[in-house]
Amino acid sequence: MKSYHLLQMCAEPSENVSLLSLTAHGITNNYEKVSIILKCEQLEGPHTGEIVANNLNNILQDWGLSNESVHCISRDKGSNIMKAMSTANFPDTNCTIHQLQLCVRSATETEEFISPVVTKCKKIATHFHYSLIAQTELKQIQTERLNQTELCIVQDCSTR
Template sequence: MSAVWKYFKVSDKDPKFAICSLCSAEISRGGTVPRHFSTTGLIHHLKTRHPVQHSDYKKTVPLPKSDSGSTPSVATVFEKVKKKFASDSPKARAITDKIMEFIALDDQPFSVVEDIGFRRLMQHIEPRYSLPSRRYFADTCLPELFCSVRKHVQELMTTDIIAISFTTDIWSSDVSPTSMLSLTAQWIDDKFQLQNILLNAREFVGSHTAAAIADTLKSILDTWHIEKSKVHLIVRDNARNMAKAMEDSELKSIPCMAHTLQLAVNEGLLSQRTISDIVSKGRKIVGHFKHSPLAYSRLQALQIQFGMPPKRLQQDVATRWNSTYYMLQSLFEQKRVLAAYIADYELPATLSAHQWMLVENSFSSISI
């Protein structure tokens, strides 16, 4: 109840009025129904007729809130919205970190931050955010993210792990002469969950000797403070230099089953001249349609004509024997279409009836 009622009481005759206890004046309460009643009239009466009592009453009223706690004006709000975040503000920093995570997790190029569509999206989501340059993401944000992830991985690796298994390989891209050596760790944590972390993928320069491989693996293990006693096993390929590197490093290792199978298939099946000729011709046929949009459109039209769904021929990878199987299988599925294509257009290579029979006998009956 308002402190002003110290000087008033509700009229017994009509509750719409209040009686001043100082001068017995009858003051309207400002409405005809209780929900409309207010003390404005009572305070005004006290101020004009009884200033001393009004001064005492004001002492009991809380002071108004400061400007910092009051509702901001519309102009203030708009001015705040237009003002850009400082580059080191928590909000701007959080957005920048999330963009860096997006680039890293989705394998995006740093140039994505300069693409007009991405910049428009960020402008729409948060107009107050100023998008840094691609160089800032590459030179500052990426090293910071790497350090953060490395610290987290280091914490995982320093837990009570009894044994860790590894996989390693030396590989290179078909379009780049650069060789890379990678090492991946796997272990079971205390919650019996499998952990799988790529510890390192570094450029491997120089000759791929057993000594060079052993030195690189030792460097990686030392970087992560992994003792040899914790190395349960390392899965590697069948190359002699890799096997000797493990032996020289006194690390237990076994050859990769997939690589062993690749060697077995190459030795037992693909080393046969008749089969290798078929594979060679198959690669030329697939390559013809892969590199010629016109040829592929003609093939697609024939597929539709034969009531078949449009489908590209499968390209194989020489080091993946199952991809060679899929290539020959896709060619065999399109045998009728290819025969119709040859009737009107040229191909760099064709399979004879005997070779088609070998494809059917050698590959179509294999179940992978």
């Protein structure tokens, strides 16, 4: 198996328990994606950058990995996590999924943004619901052109 190139670090509060997890991502010699959770542990006490960096270094040591073997750590934008990366001298980058979640949350909290989007989606769903030609064409695009399984349009119904 080829060496791992990306580490993903996640600190999430869950049921009043703070967790720190470190996952290694890589590819095999056959170019298959591999993800291994190296450790997921409870963080007690303050979550300072120094404490997080120390925990990450300990996890790497437990696995016999050096800091030089870390290509990049994907992380959220918490100031303590960013400080941990700096303290431990790890190459790091923002987690794209976390950034996307923040954007979606911000957008959905803005009524003037979400209302027109919901209205457009309902119009599209209604069009497919009433048009057999559109349903047939959508099915053909999904199955024949895109070689995907057929997915149905879900229509919003306030009574369900």
